[in-house]
Amino acid sequence: MKENTIPASRSDIAERIAQRALASREAQYASEVRALLDAARVVMRRCGTASRPRVADIVTAAGLSNEVFYRHFRSKDALVAAIMEDGAEHLCGYITHQMAKETTPEGKVRRWVEGVLSQAIDEETAATTLAVMWNAQSVGEGFLAGPPTAAGMLAGLLEGPYGQLGSRDAALDASLAAHATVGRLAEYLWRRSPPTRADVDHLTRFCLRTVTPQEAYE
Incomplete structure (x- = not known):
């Protein structure tokens, strides 16, 4: 067996672990986006047609950060x-x-x-x-x-x-x-x-x- 050859069983384990990690991150990201959408609605309703909320207002209401916001939305x-x-x-x-x-x-x-x-x-x-x-x-x-x-x-x-x-x-x-x-x-x-x-x-x-x-x- 060549030194850089990975046995099938080890390769399958690596793939499963990677898939679990990706699934976990996907769920986290979906949760973050939902929190931002819901928080934005709440803040917009509170502001009405008198003023437009800032990104800072939305991320505060969502309990997240600017970094998380811009990870999902460019603006x-x-x-x-x-x-x-x-x-x-x-x-x-x-x-x-x-x-x-x-x-x-x-x-x-x-x-x-x-x-x-x-x-x-x-x-x-x-x-x-x-x-x-x-x-x-x-x-x-x-x-x-x-x-x-x-x-x-x-x-x-x-x-x-x-x-x-x-x-x-x-x-x-x-x-x-x-x-x-x-x-x-x-x-x-x-x-x-x-x-x-x-x-x-x-x-x-x-x-x-x-x-x-x-x-x-x-």
């Missing part, structure tokens, strides 16, 4: 973008669950509208969403700009129902409806006025009318 803008994406993913998950309760495309569209506007109903959720949107607009990562947008992610949930309703271009129709609805959500948040049942009904009818049927292209 505060990058953190805000991550918060937007994280929030959109959670909202999409919630709405998907609600839409699954319906059997008709019309019912699914209504559940979608209710899910989007739910961000303006609970006082704490509304305050957090507004604060995050306000911070995001300052760095070009708002609901209506910067990929991936929350409106774009939400639009994807409407494509199936719109296809069932006969849309010639479900993706385009869904995108138009999503941007209009999210824009309306922003108005409710800024006015600190939650949507009424009549508002939900009106927006649902609007979203259903957005569908452009096949014959309109013929």
